[in-house]
Amino acid sequence: MIKEKLTLDEQIAHMEKKGIKFGIITQKEAKEILSSKTYYFKLKSYAKIYPKDTQGLYQGLEFAYMYEISKMDVAFRNFILTTALAIEHLTKTALLNAFNTSNEDGYNIVERFLQADEGKNAQDELQKYESSNISIRGGNYALVAKYKDEMPIWVFVELIGFNNFIKFYIFYQQNVANYLPSIDRVALEGAKWLRNLAAHNNCVLMKIPNTNQEQRRHLFRKLSAYKMNIIPKNSTYTLEYMMKKSLVVDFLDMIDLFFQICKSVNTKTHLITQFDELMLYIEKYQRTLDSNQDLKDFFEFIKKSFEILKK
Numbered sequence: 361m362i363k364e365k366l367t368l369d370e371q372i373a374h375m376e377k378k379g380i381k382f383g384i385i386t387q388k389e390a391k392e393i394l395s396s397k398t399y400y401f402k403l404k405s406y407a408k409i410y411p412k413d414t415q416g417l418y419q420g421l422e423f424a425y426m427y428e429i430s431k432m433d434v435a436f437r438n439f440i441l442t443t444a445l446a447i448e449h450l451t452k453t454a455l456l457n458a459f460n461t462s463n464e465d466g467y468n469i470v471e472r473f474l475q476a477d478e479g480k481n482a483q484d485e486l487q488k489y490e491s492s493n494i495s496i497r498g499g500n501y502a503l504v505a506k507y508k509d510e511m512p513i514w515v516f517v518e519l520i521g522f523n524n525f526i527k528f529y530i531f532y533q534q535n536v537a538n539y540l541p542s543i544d545r546v547a548l549e550g551a552k553w554l555r556n557l558a559a560h561n562n563c564v565l566m567k568i569p570n571t572n573q574e575q576r577r578h579l580f581r582k583l584s585a586y587k588m589n590i591i592p593k594n595s596t597y598t599l600e601y602m603m604k605k606s607l608v609v610d611f612l613d614m615i616d617l618f619f620q621i622c623k624s625v626n627t628k629t630h631l632i633t634q635f636d637e638l639m640l641y642i643e644k645y646q647r648t649l650d651s652n653q654d655l656k657d658f659f660e661f662i663k664k665s666f667e668i669l670k671k
Contacts, residue, residue, distance in 0.1 A: 371400045379417030380407065384424035384647075393427060403430055405563045409654055420651055428648040429655065432641075433565045437558040439638045440611070443618055443631065444555030448525070450621045451543060452517050455529055458540040459513055466512040473531050474511075482524040486511075489519070522552050546576070547617040550610035564607065568658050572606040579603070579613055583665055590664045597657045611662060616669045632670055639663050 366374060368391050376382070382390060394400055406429040410421045459466065473479040474486075489504040500519055507515050517525060526548045533540050557564050580603050583590060587599055602608050622628050642649070642659050649656040 366400070368394055375404070375423065378407075379412075379419070379421065380426075381422045384422050385427065390423050398427070398430055402563060403427065405566045406430060406433075408566050409568050409652060422651070425648045425651050428645040429565055430563075432645060432648075433563055435638055435641050437561070437564055439634060440554045440564070440614075441558040442634060443614055444522075444551045444558070446627070446631065447548075447551050447614065447618055447621070448522050448555075450618075451529060451548070452525065454541050454543075454621065455517065455532060456514060458532070458536070462536055464513070464536060466514065467510055469532060469536060470511045470513050470516045472535065473528055476531065478527045478531050479524075482520050482528065485520055485524055522555065526552065541621065543621065544578070544613070544617065546574070547613040551614040551617060554610055554614060565655065565658075567607045568605065568654050570606040571604050572609050576603065576609050576613060579609060579616060582616070583612075583668060586668045590661065590668065592660075596653055597661065602657070602661050605658075608658065608661065612665050612669065615666055619670055628670070635666055 371394060372382075372387050372390055376387075385393070394403070403426050406426045407418055407421060409429075410425075411419050413419055459469075474483050486504055486508070489501050503515055503519060517528070520528065526545065529540075529543065529548075530545060533542065554564070556562075580599070583599060583603075591597070591599055618631065619628065622631075639659070649659065
């Protein structure tokens with residue numbers, strides 16, 4: 361069914377009809393927010409984490425809560441992007457360091473990968489750079505123009521996206537004799553998924569209710585050892601319950617992966633400081649956290665779990 365376009369006044373009326381209140385932020389203020397600071401479709405998506413009554417009306421949901429969650433989401437996405445980009449850089453560094461101690465010439469392994477089934481998407485990715493005016497575009501276009509016939513590994517890893525790099529990393533592990541640190545592919549995939557959400561400005565916190573079908577046993581075991589530190593007395597959640605949430609496990613898997621592969625104390629300290637600043641920012645919106653138990657539990661759980669994983 362095609363939905364009709366709504367004016368700002370109609371958007372506000374529609375929210376009110378759905379049970380969304382304007383007791384903290386007035387309708388006049390909401391109209392200003394929707395016209396200059398954010399837009400209806402994005403803001404309304406955060407309503408999905410709030411319950412509805414039997415008549416389909418949102419319970420205890422203020423417009424102000426959705427707006428404040430959108431601000432939390434921006435800060436959370438920025439932290440995700442920072443962490444995921446660090447992981448991508450660290451894994452590329454690990455791969456190239458392993459290559460430097462190998463007998464590989466840097467060309468053969470790339471050619472073998474591009475000819476394999478795993479490399480088909482990477483081949484397509486490289487071909488997208490080809491065009492009639494490739495020589496004047498610079499950047500990656502110039503690199504492809506220069507190396508398209510013989511592509512060395514140190515150029516290749518700069519050109520391909522994270523998804524194809526993950527495939528290449530696994531391929532290298534399986535086909536080159538020298539040691540390359542084993543990295544959990546599921547954790548890498550989770551980091552890629554989160555990075556893509558953050559990079560494309562998608563709403564992340566609306567995914568808090570989503571459940572995960574795949575057990576992350578290594579992560580569960582690691583956190584179980586500190587269960588008493590993570591799960592407070594009279595808690596509204598259990599470790600088992602939280603570890604079924606997709607956003608929880610993907611985020612914590614990404615954090616765990618970062619601390620496994622990062623060897624720089626300064627880099628680790630910097631990320632810890634950024635996370636602490638994120639949590640302080642989130643805590644500014646205590647009234648919104650108090651309005652939704654799932655949201656409050658999510659941030660409480662990842663905060664305590666982060667303290668365990670950073671050790």
